[in-house]
Amino acid sequence: MRELSLHILDLVQNSIEAGASKIALQIVEDIQVMDTFLIRITDNGRGMDEATCKSVIDPFVTTRTTRRVGLGLPLIHMSTQRCNGHLTITSTLGSGTVVEALYQHSHWDRPPLGNIGETIKSIMIANPELYFTYCHTVDQAVFSLATQELIEILGDLPLTHPDVLIWLHNYLSSNEMNLYKNKNLRGGVQNENN
């Protein structure tokens, strides 16, 4: 997977399969001070015990029938390792999991975030009952959105209504673009949205 936004889609699917009803996605890009790129996904799924938690980054330890774990986490682990970062998984059985992937922002090998707007759109549209919150910061700039906010405005109008889809697409892409206004990225990636 060449884009971090695809890994994010994968992590969210993991949370959904763990029975989560609430998922919070945070992307924190600190370009000016720390030179870090952090992805954090917090869910209230069934969680894992300590042994499982430690084994999930091993691609050969997988519960093949459910695919709760498999190649997803090992791939992300590998990509963080290449970029002076690390993958941290904190889980409590019965109450949820927090997955954090940290990268050196300016590292040559850090995959671009890619089309995060399409990732967020897919998650929200295909899981309308999920309590999903999204928050993306780039230094001081912040963009956040929650599925519930939209549903409160829409009432009985479904998220898949054609006009809503067009609105959501424009809303996400313009707000994501705004986050990078006046940014001069040090890494190889000049435009995170393309």
Place this chain on the structure above:
Amino acid sequence: MKTIEDLKRLREQVQADSRVRNESSKQIIVGMGTCGIAAGARDVMSAILDEIAKRKLEDITVRQTGCIGMCEKEVLVDIILPGEPRITYGRVTAADIPKIMVEHVINGRLVKEMVVGKITE
């Protein structure tokens, strides 16, 4: 069409004609496990949503599912029309979506060469 205010306005406009909306919804399900995503599931999902927006289709529900074990045939897309068996399409790309949407979802005709499974519920 870029602010929350725009969405509120849109909501008010659409309210008037929403009563004619069809209750029996058609379902589209996209495989979004690691295998599906790596094979291009997000592009397929985007293409489906684009078609819905472009063709103004109002009676469709879009869902995602995890890995079902047919990883080599990803991207998998299931179509369920009311009262009909669940049809699974395999090795779907974004370029195949307009055809599947027009032929199957809108006109009810299978795109036979791409079908990999059929489940009667």
